[in-house]
Amino acid sequence: MADDDLATLGPAAGPRTTSTDQPTDGPEHPQPGPGTAPAAGPAARWLPRLVIAGLVLAALNLRPAITSLGALLEEVRDGLGMSGTVAGLLTSVPALCFAAFGIAAPRLARRWGPGAVVCTGMVAITVGVAVRPYAGGTGGFLAASALALAGIAVSNVLMPVVIKSWFPSRVGPMTGLYSMALALGTSLAAALTVPMTGALGGSWRTGLAVWAAFAAVAVLPWLVVVRQRRAAAGPAGSTTARPVETPVRITASPTAWALxxxxxxxxxxxxITMGWMPQIFRDAGVSAGTAGVLLAVTMAMGVPLSFVLPRLATRMRHQGPLAVLLGLCGLAGYAGLWLAPAAGAWAWALLMGISNCAFPLALxxxxxxxxxxxxxxxLSAFAQSVGYLISIPGPLLVGTLYQHSGGWGLPIALMAGLMVPQIAVGVLAGRDRRIEDEG
Incomplete structure (x- = not known):
């Protein structure tokens, strides 16, 4: 990525010291912010706070487009006439879009600046979520979903960059705040979609479209940030110091591949959890409303844990033990879903919620x-794009196995089997190494 990729969104202009590029999190590395730059008026004081607000609002809107659909998947299938296989494809679309569009995020950021790309991503989410229930047929639904997911994809990749660039000495806490907001948005969408749908007249179309209003709010702080950064940089952007980039051949790094x-x-x-867990519980005799709440509990576990886990991870030289612990919780949750999905539903939801915190650990x-x-x-673009590409077959396989086997035994066995290699590569990715030393 070119040196000016981050300058558009980075802290106010000024040279950076070597220490600000380290992902440290301690008092000996004070947070660089406006104070590291030449005085830039009142904006130097409030702009970092606005970035934090934009970060939180964006994170809140990066999953409702997916979890709201999971809560109403049965109604959407009936309304659009989907088979189980097509519904499985629908749950695979997020991963496909994240892989396809996420890889373009660095190039888009180089051309337009990360702030503008994130802002445009929020607009895409707003339009896609608002349009897809009324697009007409499965094809239109998928196309509008892809638009929203494209916005999510580029924002997914650039959020760790925003954190590293604005808060280099607070990577752990800021990643925790971002992950916590993401988990909160996920759980709120899972818990509120069904009751909001009932309150708004019972139409699944309205229940999905209402989340566009929340996405529209996230556009506002990014508009201000982009405008302010462009004004500070000047017409040619010549006032902003460029960070020095160390050449890295990312595909030569074993750590990058492990991540x-x-x-x-x-x-x-x-x-798979967001797309199919409510259906697993509903097929076990749990009501639709309760199944949505169970998914919300699973997602809500990430709210406190996503804040604590990154702070803990940055204080460890090796994050492998955390990957092992989260994986074991996942295996226990799958075992419970196999043996007694309804009887122990709340326990399995809690265990799956803990296991899903592998996401903030990865970030x-x-x-x-x-x-x-x-x-x-x-690294963010590579790990997320390749990672989401790897994840594409999973939800589709679950849908196919469910349709042809007539039950959840084989799909759950698949989920549990994939948790074993996840633990292994998590240990490798957690080693105390840097891609610059490997590539």
Whole structure:
């Protein structure tokens, strides 16, 4: 990625010291912010806070497009006449879009700046979520969903870059805040979609479209950030210092590959959970409303844990033990879904919620496995794009196995089997290494 990729969204202009590029999190590394730059008026004081607000609002809107659909999947299938296989394809669309569009995020950021790309991503989410219930037929629904997911994809990749560039000495806490907001948005969509649909007249179309209003709010702070950064940079952007980029051949890094596979396997588990867990409980005799609440509990577990886990991870030299612990919780949850899905539903939801915190762990490791913001954007794009590509077959296989076997035994066995290699590559990705030393 070019040196100016991060300058558009980075802290106010001014040279950076070497220490600000380190993913450290302690008092000996004070947070660089406006104070590291020449005085830029009042904006130097409030702009970082606005970035935090934009970060949180964006995170809140990066999953409702997916989990709201999971809560109403049966109604959507009936309304659009989908088979089980097509519904499985629908749950695979997020991973496909994240892989396809996420790889383009660095190039888009180089051309337009990360802030503008994130802002455009929020607009895409708003339009896609608003349009897809009324697009007409399965094809239109998928196309509008792809638009929303494209916005999510580029924002997914660039959020760790925003954190590394604005808060390099607070990677753990800021990743925790971002992950917590993401988990909160996920759980709120899962818990509120069904009751909101009933309150708004009972139409699944309205129940899905209402989340566009929340996405529209997330556009506002990014509009201000982009406008302010462009004004500070001047017409040619010549006032902003360029961070020095260390050449990295990302595909030559074993750590990058381990992170990509770990990210892919945890994404497989997460999107199977978000897409199919409510249906597993409903087929076991749990009501639709309760199934949505159970998914919300699973997602809500990520709210506190996503805040704590990155802080803990940045204080460990090796994050492998955390990957093992989360994987074991996932295996226990799958065992419960196999043996007694309804009787122990709340326990399995809690265990799956803990296991799903592999996502903030992966984000934290992305920020820790490079010494610079430029390296983070390469690693983030590579790990997330390759990872989501790996995750594409999972939800589709689950839908196919469910349709042809007539039950959830084989799909759950598949989920449990994938958790074993996730643990193994998590241990490899957690080693105290940097991609600059490997590639």
């Amino acid at each position: 990509a596979v770990f990210f892919g396997l945890q994404a497989t588990a997460a999107y 934290t490791m992305i920020g820790m496995r490079s010494t610079s913001s430029a390296g983070v954007v390469k």
